[in-house]
Amino acid sequence: MDHPIDPKTDCVFKALLGAEDNRNLLIHFLNATLGRDLPSPVTQVDILNPYNEREFLTDKLSIVDVKARDAHARLYQA
Secondary structure, X not given: OOOOOOOOOHHHHHHHHOOHHHHHHHHHHHHHHHHHHOOXXXXXXXXXXXXXXXXXXXXXXXXXXXXXXXXXXXXXXO
């Protein structure tokens, strides 16, 4: 069955995984996709501001769909 909303579309991805109310969904997503590469499973995340500040005047502003930090201070950007 096809669903009219594609979760791979950036605005849908951001709405699903970048919202405080869906924090558990983000944790499950990170563990499912990165589990083998993680030293320990993600158990808690803080959703962060998705804007990456410019370090130099000539840098471009970048905005990611989801930015989060886990309890071990590991940073995730998607």
